[in-house]
Amino acid sequence: MSGESGVSRAWRWLREHAVNIVAGLVVVYLLLPIAIILLFSFNDPAGRYNYTWVGFTLDHWAHAFSRPELNEALLTSLKLAVLATVISTIVGTLMALALVRHNFFGRRAANFLIVIPMATPEVVMGAALLSFFLLIPWFTLGFETLLIAHVMFCISFVVVVVRSRLIGFDRNLEEAAKDLGASSFDTFRLVTLPLIMPGIFGAAMLAFALSIDDFVISNFNSGTTVTFPLYIFGAAQRGIPVEVNVIAMILFSFTVAAMGLATWQQRRAEKLASVRPEQETGVGAGVPAGAAAAT
């Protein structure tokens, strides 16, 4: 009898925690390839192919940048991603401001124009741009065409991220600044911009990540220019050097750090924006402001 209740208790525990168990397995599944990439960055492959585990070595970490072609591809990717991020973030932020702050003729059409690239398969975007570059004689495929393409597919994402930040924006803060005599430009510079900065920063990070990782559209529009993903694609047939895994993990660490920074910045901005009403109620209710801020 006690055995049966033990079984039923175990069964109950399993049923109560089923969702968590499945969720845990999915997390493992999501992280498994990353673990494999890390593990194989320490591999000492016998031949040219880094697909099976042979033995442990730190060599490839020690000489991560020993392959000139790979370094050059990485540098191209970084340059491209920085430029694409700067351009698309500025242009996209302006668009988001227009869409959230203003009512104007053609707003729906503008919204549609922004959504459509995100709903188009990359292969179609890449093919369309290539057709365009092939038929227009001013363009030669290379870094410039890559930059044009990367800015193009980043803009929509920047708009969406910045817009979501602007929608939750408390316009009273701007009114207050204007009441206190600030000009429109000063209000924007000293109040609006700092408060939407986390959104812009997040959008820039997303644009950077999209650009540096893009393969499909770059594959179509690169000419002879080689980016990091294009290098991997080209190397896949002759065997991908272990250094690729090392560099992938280095990029991974940097992205994680940048994301940590973004989260921290966002929390700070949220605190900045939320401090006012809390103090108001705190003082108004006769509760010390410190106590209200602590809750």
Next chain:
Amino acid sequence: MRRRAIPYFLLGPGTAWLLVFFVVPLGYMAKLSLESGFVGSLEFNWHWDNYKEALSEYDTQFVRSFVYAGAATLLCLIIAYPLAYAIAFKAGRWRNLMLFAVVAPFFTTYLIRTIAWKTILADESPVTEFLHAIGLAPGGHVLATSGAVIAGLTYNFLPFMILPIYASLERIDARLIEAGKDLYSSAPQAFARVTLPLSAPGIVAGTLLTFIPAAGDYVNAYFLGGAGNRMIGNVIQSLYLSQADYPSAAALSFVLMALIMIAVVIYIRFAGSEALMGEEAR
């Protein structure tokens, strides 16, 4: 008067960029898809045969792309929902860490992630042997099968399913579920009649965000599939980049885009979700 011009100044540069480098290129691709001849001697002459040939020659790849993308989307939904649910309602202080795990794959290069699956699913790997043991890998092979391509698509697009579902679950007012339980519904009933319908916008958004890129993908089929698993993306890529048969490739791209649009429109009608498009087009 001056104030009314402001939004147009703000929109100007971005709109111009999208028009010139997204909309106009689609026009050029349309033109190219109706040309005939070869590189150097291409001629625009309303050559509709490109479309006819594209459809009759590559119908298998089209069907395969949609079947693979559909299967991957379904698998993503099944895998994503429990995780999104756990993050939204049960994770507590683990929430941020779990969200990090969801986006972490994006921090490693898409191609390397896919190639990592080549290692994981290689013959005689522990995963393949386990799959073989439970009868999911006949002959002990996973690579170069439909299963491998679908598995790769599922993995690569899973975060696109998890995040919207999580976002819609997180917005649910817990008191609604409580109310359902107070009115004597069982936990599964409360889930089926309160939680699930309220998360529908997330499911619709997630399935679209998964299906659209999966249907056009060629990376997974390239690395994980064999000769018999080529998707339409592979065909378009090789026609454009190796065979320089631009008119056929352009026609195929258009057909792909049209088919995806049709599928999306039918799906949105069927799912009846104003919530999704309503928010975007606001």
